[in-house]
Amino acid sequence: MHRIQLHYTLSRDAGDAKIRNPLPEMLEAIVQQGSISGAARVLDLSYRHVWGALKRWEEQLGGELIIWGKGQSAQLSEFGTKLLWAERQAQARLAPQIAALHADLERAFAVAFDDSAHVLTLYASHDDALATLRAHAATPGASGALHLDIRFTGSVDAIRALNEGRCTLAGFHTLEQPASSSLAARTYKPLLQPGLHKIIGFAQRTQGLIVAKGNPLELHTLADVARTGARFVNRPLGSGTRVLLEDLLALSGLTGQHIAGFERDEPSHAAVAQAVAAGAADAGLGIEMAARARGLDFVPLVNERYHLACLKSSLDQPATRALRELLLTPAWQHHMSQLPGYTPMHSGEVLAMSSVLPWWQFARPKRASAPRKKP
The missing domain is CATH 1.10.10.10 (Winged helix-like DNA-binding domain superfamily/Winged helix DNA-binding domain)
Structure with a gap:
């Protein structure tokens, strides 16, 4: 059996989070x-x-x-082809873990070599724009570099990590106007508390069907996926995209039982796209950037908001403030707008929870009426 050895390099140059061979x-x-x-x-x-x-x-x-x-x-040769295929599969499946390892190393050396650097721990639902932001943020600025220690996990686990003190920010996503009866509302409402949590805007992104080039099965809706028996690849329980999928199925009058392969899941958008690219699945729900990166077609279904949640007490901490300032810059917002399927939306702004998560309804207190004068 052949063994894998991992090495890393210290460099002043910005690099990506891939393990290279x-x-x-x-x-x-x-x-x-x-x-x-x-x-x-x-x-x-x-x-x-x-x-x-x-x-x-x-x-x-x-x-x-x-x-x-x-x-x-x-x-x-056949052997060479299988080696190349195995490397592609491993990179796609392990991308979140590799990015986390990369972040751990950079965090350690940022603290060791730069006392002025800000380090911000972020647990988040998998998102390619956040990975891009991580590289963008590490560019030294007037007040030092901002190092984002990003751990990609499910949306639910991300918010739980925030509530347990394991991170400063949690990234999760919902439809632009999620209904109060939706699975998203039932999932996130118990985890977020008005007065304790704050929401920072990040982006609007498009989710849709990742399909083979040319969309040979002509899949345009989830109803098409169910009708044709197309092989679907899902995201794990606890992920924001899994919550979104179940809400979209309910809106279409469908359940997971109507979807072939509903029980099969992959850990990230990149891994879903790789499964389609490898011919192991016909479709999966994911973001456009992952589809385009692998030469696949993308059928947009919905726009959603990607949120960054934090505790109110950490909103004005130096690292959180540095991130908010970065998100507000025209340079970052222009950079994000060039990413397929992304649009800056209130990026860096602190938003009212009732406006972005409308299942929270806060009634204004009634003004006391003046006492009537006796005749």
Whole structure:
């Protein structure tokens, strides 16, 4: 059995949260370019280096990676194809955990090397814009860098972590006007308390069906998914998208029993999109950014708001204030508007809970009437 070893690099340059390995990158380049020389060019390596590295890996792994045909393009062997597929699957499935590990390391070294840095712990429902914000926030500013320690988890677990003191902010999402009888209301209302919690605006995003390129099954609604028996991939219990799906099914007069594959789930939007891209599913509910990143089609269904909840007592703490100021900047809001399926909405503003979560109704106290004068 082959063992996996993990390494990390300390650098002043901003990087992404992926765990990288040169072998899959070389195999991907050969698939895209059709030759070792082409792969060497795009990787900015010499032909000799790529050739020698492939031969060494073939010896170490005990299998042929490339099939050579006279006068034909270089092609991956079955073994090479499976290695590349396994790496893609692992990256998609483990992206939240990898991002959390990346955040842990950066948090530790931020504290060690920069006393002026702000560190903010955020548990959140999986969201690609937050991952982008994390890199954007780490750029040093006038008052030091803001390091977002993001742990992607279900919306319910995120708010529970906030209430238990394990984080400063919790990210969750709802429809723009969730009904007071909705599953969202029944799920989040017991977890959030007016006067104790505050809501910070973040974004409007679109959720819809992630489907294969060209939408071959012509899936435009959840009713189409049920009618055609399309293989669906779900999100886990406790995730905000699972809550959203069940609310959308109820609005369509459907239940999970009408959806083939309702019991199968993946941990993130990226993993749902990868399942569709790999042909293991026909559709899943997710965000547009995850679909576009894998060359898939996206059928928009609803717009929703992504909220950041915090305790009132932490609203004016330096790290929370630094994040609010960052979210209000034109630079960040322009950056977010370029992300597929995202629009800044009250980004960085402290919002009235009754306006964004309308199941909370606060009656205004009646003014006392003046006493009547005796005739």
